[in-house]
Amino acid sequence: PFDIGTTNRSGARFGPSAIRHASRMLIDGEHPAHWASPVDLPLADVGDFAIALGDIAASLKLIEDQASAYAHLVTLGGDHGITLPLLRACAKRRGPLGLIHFDAHVDTWPDNFGQPYAHGSMFYHAINEGVVDARRMIQIGIRSPVQRDVYDWTLGQGVTIVAAQEAHEIGPAAIASRIVEVVGDAPVYLTFDVDALDPAFAPGTGTPEIGGLATWQAQSIIRKLPGLNFVGMDVVEVAPAYDVSEITALAGATMAWEYLSLLAASADTSRSALRAP
Numbered sequence: 178p179f180d181i182g183t184t185n186r187s188g189a190r191f192g193p194s195a196i197r198h199a200s201r202m203l204i205d206g207e208h209p210a211h212w213a214s215p216v217d218l219p220l221a222d223v224g225d226f227a228i229a230l231g232d233i234a235a236s237l238k239l240i241e242d243q244a245s246a247y248a249h250l251v252t253l254g255g256d257h258g259i260t261l262p263l264l265r266a267c268a269k270r271r272g273p274l275g276l277i278h279f280d281a282h283v284d285t286w287p288d289n290f291g292q293p294y295a296h297g298s299m300f301y302h303a304i305n306e307g308v309v310d311a312r313r314m315i316q317i318g319i320r321s322p323v324q325r326d327v328y329d330w331t332l333g334q335g336v337t338i339v340a341a342q343e344a345h346e347i348g349p350a351a352i353a354s355r356i357v358e359v360v361g362d363a364p365v366y367l368t369f370d371v372d373a374l375d376p377a378f379a380p381g382t383g384t385p386e387i388g389g390l391a392t393w394q395a396q397s398i399i400r401k402l403p404g405l406n407f408v409g410m411d412v413v414e415v416a417p418a419y420d421v422s423e424i425t426a427l428a429g430a431t432m433a434w435e436y437l438s439l440l441a442a443s444a445d446t447s448r449s450a451l452r453a454p
Contacts, residue, residue, distance in 0.1 A: 178191070178225050178255060179259055180255060180256040181231060181233055181236070181256075182256050183295075183384075184296065184297060184384070186382075186383040186416060187383065187416070188418040189256045189416045192253060192415035192416060192429070193254065193255060195415055195429075196415055196430045196433070197222075199426035199429070202427060211400075211438050212442075213438050213442040215434060215441050220437075223247065226239065227239055227243065234294060237258070237262045237294060238262070240262040241265050244266035244267070250267075250411075251409070251410045251411070251436065253429070254414060257280075257284060257297075257413045257414055258298075259413060260411055261294070261302055261303055261308075265303075265306070267364075268307075273309065274313075274363075274366050275310060275313035275314065275359070275365035276303075276309045277315055277356055278300070278315065278316045279318055279368070279390070280316060280317075281370070281386035281389055282297060282384065282386075283300070283323055283327065284300045284370075285327060285331045285336075286324075286327055300314075313363065314335070314336045315336070315339065316338045317344060317398065318339070318340075318373035318389055318390050320340060320342070320386050321384075337355065339352055339355065341389055349397035350397075350401060352398050353397075356398070357402065364407075364408045365406055367409075367410040368413065369395075369412045369429075370413050371412065371414050371429050371432075372389070375388065375391060377391075378392045378424065379424070379429075380424070381416050381417055381419045381420025382415065382425060383419075396431070396435055399439065402439060403442060407439075407440065410433065410436045412429040412433050
């Protein structure tokens with residue numbers, strides 16, 4: 178429940194509880210694409226992580242320390258700044274990570290309004306720290322205004338960007354193929370910023386951008402990623418104060434369900450991916 182790194186509308190600190198509540202729609206039955214259910218996995222809700230009120234750096238350290246206790250986390254945010262400490266904790270065990278990043282924004286600014294750690298700068302730090310291997314990082318849904326030097330820096334590090342317009346033109350199957358090509362078979366983390374979705378499907382977020390993915394497109398892409406060496410996932414930037422009929426919270430919950438169902442679909446994954454290395 179953390180959103181002190183936001184640059185526009187706050188409220189993502191209420192996202193975890195909203196996503197949990199919306200997830201009640203997903204507890205009955207198996208995933209029709211995989212005939213698997215997350216309830217077959219050894220899962221537990223470990224509750225909310227502690228944060229340091231009003232202190233971004235201290236909060237990130239607390240999140241990293243708490244995340245280090247778990248072999249495989251699906252984390253509900255919260256603003257996107259929480260992903261940096263989650264990646265740090267995971268990289269300590271697994272080494273530099275590949276990254277599948279759904280978002281409207283590149284989130285590789287060196288700072289946000291002079292603040293080095295915020296919800297738009299975490300991947301700048303993750304790349305510079307060697308936590309993420311930029312050559313195995315792919316961004317899907319990018320479409321926001323961005324400074325040219327920030328965009329060029331991102332590409333220059335080796336990041337693959339699939340802009341929202343390109344995503345609409347080439348379709349989910351081609352995007353999934355590109356993801357597999359980029360991330361390979363090494364450890365990979367999936368981060369899903371709900372503003373990757375068009376505001377028609379996800380109005381309840383702090384920094385909405387028109388022209389985004391439809392929920393079905395995002396689901397279809399994730400469903401086409403079986404067999405990847407996933408080591409963790411998060412869903413971030415759900416801000417229920419701006420939501421309509423819980424559709425954003427349900428979208429966030431469903432993306433987590435898609436990910437867990439993908440793990441559950443493989444007996445090998447369900448036995449080994451959640452086990453500490």
